[in-house]
Amino acid sequence: MTDDLLSYTIDPALQPDEREDIRTFLAKCGLDYEIGVEAFVVFRRKRHLVACAGLEKNIVKCTAIDPEMRGEALGLRLLTELIHLAQDRGHSHLFLYTKPDCVEFFRSCGFYLLAEVPGLVALMENTPIGVKAYCDRLKRLRRPGAVIGAVVMNANPFTRGHRYLVERAAAACDWLHVFVVAEDVSLISYRDRYALVSSGIADIPRVTLHHGSEYMVSRATFSAYFFKEKGIVGDCCTAIDLLIFRDHIAPALGITHRFVGTEPFCPTTFKYNADMRHWLRGDVSPSPAVEVVEIDRTECEDVPISASEVRRLLAADDFARIRRLVPATTLELLETKYRAPRSSAA
Amino acid sequence: MKIVREALAGTLESSDLMVRITPRDGELAIVLQSEVMHQFGARIEAVARECLAKLGITEALVVIEDKGALDCVVAARVQTAVSRAVDEWTADWSALS
Numbered sequence: 001m002t003d004d005l006l007s008y009t010i011d012p013a014l015q016p017d018e019r020e021d022i023r024t025f026l027a028k029c030g031l032d033y034e035i036g037v038e039a040f041v042v043f044r045r046k047r048h049l050v051a052c053a054g055l056e057k058n059i060v061k062c063t064a065i066d067p068e069m070r071g072e073a074l075g076l077r078l079l080t081e082l083i084h085l086a087q088d089r090g091h092s093h094l095f096l097y098t099k100p101d102c103v104e105f106f107r108s109c110g111f112y113l114l115a116e117v118p119g120l121v122a123l124m125e126n127t128p129i130g131v132k133a134y135c136d137r138l139k140r141l142r143r144p145g146a147v148i149g150a151v152v153m154n155a156n157p158f159t160r161g162h163r164y165l166v167e168r169a170a171a172a173c174d175w176l177h178v179f180v181v182a183e184d185v186s187l188i189s190y191r192d193r194y195a196l197v198s199s200g201i202a203d204i205p206r207v208t209l210h211h212g213s214e215y216m217v218s219r220a221t222f223s224a225y226f227f228k229e230k231g232i233v234g235d236c237c238t239a240i241d242l243l244i245f246r247d248h249i250a251p252a253l254g255i256t257h258r259f260v261g262t263e264p265f266c267p268t269t270f271k272y273n274a275d276m277r278h279w280l281r282g283d284v285s286p287s288p289a290v291e292v293v294e295i296d297r298t299e300c301e302d303v304p305i306s307a308s309e310v311r312r313l314l315a316a317d318d319f320a321r322i323r324r325l326v327p328a329t330t331l332e333l334l335e336t337k338y339r340a341p342r343s344s345a346a
Numbered sequence: 347m348k349i350v351r352e353a354l355a356g357t358l359e360s361s362d363l364m365v366r367i368t369p370r371d372g373e374l375a376i377v378l379q380s381e382v383m384h385q386f387g388a389r390i391e392a393v394a395r396e397c398l399a400k401l402g403i404t405e406a407l408v409v410i411e412d413k414g415a416l417d418c419v420v421a422a423r424v425q426t427a428v429s430r431a432v433d434e435w436t437a438d439w440s441a442l443s
Contacts, residue, residue, distance in 0.1 A: 073360065076413075080357040080364070087354045090367065109358055109410040110379070127366075127409060129377055 005074075006044045007081055012037060012054075022062070025049045029064040037061050038087065040202035041081040042325045043074065050074070050303060053082045058091035059220060063098070079109035083126065094126040095220040111182060114215070123221065123240045131215055131244070136254035141208055142253055145174020149293075152217060152245075153177045154307070156186040157334060158196035159326050161305035164298035166201045169259035172293070175206050177253055182212030182218055187311055199329045215244050238272055242279035247287045250280075257291045262306060264297070300324050316339055347437065349406040353430035356423040363390075363412040363420060365427040368405040374398065380412035394416045397424045401437050 018233055022040060023033040037054035040062070044050060050069045054062040062081060065074055086094055100122050103113055108329040110129040114131055125131065149169050155162050170176040180197050184190045190212075198209055214220050221241040249255070258280060260273055273294060280290040297304035305325050313322045317340050323331055349369045356364040363380075364392070378391050390412055397420070398408070415423070425442060429435050 076358040076360075080359065083358075083364070084354060087352075092352050092354070092368075110364060128379055129409070 001100075002043055005077075007077070009081075009085055009127060010040050010042055010218075012040060018042065021049050022052050022054075025052060025066075026062055026064055029067070031062060031064055034061050039085060039148055041078060041085055044077060045069070051078045053078050055082065055086055055089065055091070056096050057219070058086065060086075060094055060096040063096070076109060079106075083110070093130065093214070095214075096126070098122055098126045099126065115240045115241045115247060117243070121240065123244070124219075131248050132213055134213055135248050138249065138252040141177075141210070143175035143208070145258055146252075147173045148254045149173035149176040149257045150179065150245075150250070150253070150290075151257055151259050152175065152181065152212075153197065154181040154186060154217070155188075155193045155197050156307050157188045157193065157253070157310060157326065157330050157338075159305050159307055159310055159330065160201045160300070161297050161307070161325075162197065163200055163327060164305075165261045165295055166207065166258065167204055167258075168295050169293070170204050170207050172259075173206070173257065175208070176259075177208050177255065178341075179210045179212050179216060181217045182214075183217065185219070187314075188338065192337070196330050196333060200327050210346060216249065217241060238275040239279050243285060246280050246285050249268060250290050251287055255290060256288075256321055259293045259295055261297050262294050262304075263306070288342055311336075314338060347402050347428065347432045347435070349403060349428070349431045350433050351431055353427050354426035355416045355430065358411060358413060360413050361415055361419070363410055363415040363423050365394075365423045366409045367424075367431045368407040368409075369431075372405060374404055374406055374408075376408045376410065378410045378440055379414065380410070380414070382412070382414050386414075389417070390415070390420055393420045394424050397421045397442070398428070400442055401425065401428050403428060406431075 010018045026033050034054065034056065036056040040054045041050060042052050042225060047275050050066040051074055052062065052064055053060060065078065096106060098106055100116050100118060103122050103124065106124050111126050112128050114123045114125055116122040149172065151169055153162055162270060166176065166178060178197065179199065180194045182190055186193065192210065201207055201209065210336050221244055258276065262278065263270060277292045280292055299305065310322055310325050314334060320334065322334060349367055352366065352368045354364065354366050355388060356362055358364055376394055378387060378392055380387050380390055394410060
């Protein structure tokens, strides 16, 4: 019997009582409350919370059903409400992280598997043609050759270091595909980052520049999803993103090698590059292995060039030093559009 | 009629279906997933196509998640999705059944 159920939507920021109820309920189901969730669908029987599901933009989170209510098709009602709520909020393409043993359930709710780290986490999307349509578009841009390379860059902003990486990678390949991370959360807007990369590498032969997508280093593929075992968080995040690259994107374009710059100072990036070798090349996927090639960063006065260093110099308004790290197009854009306001006239 | 925005209709519950319709240029594409695909997949798609034809929809992407709905339910959900996806409803409801 499910007809004595009451369902409604809440805003956790405005309804603290509901929020705390959800927090308690999720804890009972072994899940953490995530502070980024902007809206919840809640089901109550009498006064008891029996199911909830949350949305953070287009990512489904905090989905739980009272263990005693399972097997009553409540999940399908919960996800129906959630999908309509998301549509009302302007999100039609949804992503969802879940544990691998829940994949079958979400499949029955119209979600399709994108990538799975066995025993840990799976990422799904709510369309049967999402990543497939994206890869079909990529396939039309395939180029012949034995060595097909890929570089994924945020280019925040584009530096001489990025230019060096693309030059070196292109020289080692029959063709090179360069992707600019599309998620617009960086200091430099996506539009500007893409334009700078486009003009910065235009003269390098045998290179195709691609717009990034939700399937590559995006809020969805890199979501800060977490489990009780917090230690594995970082691994899961990189694993899902890298597996989508290996299982979907690389086969579409025939990519055999992925090129990355070394980051001698940053242990996180060092680990990410190690993860990359594991998930792209290791025996963790039926898809062909993608070789990972690390290229030493080019240096300026013995210091490797990095975009983060350029951002630090930008904040300090040190254009004399920025000039040595970036090409003229980047310098001009930074001077005209991203210059930090000065406190006094100089 | 022209599909001008994405729209959704229906539910995931048993004997129902969820229809998502999206603007698309130059073709009418239907992607159907059904729990009864082997027995009724072709029939469900035919009902959806017939319904879209009556409404004069020639360009759209229609994604259907079917849970074993009867023909009349399929038609009703497709019509509702279309009504939410167009700017002006010009079809005659009585001519649709």
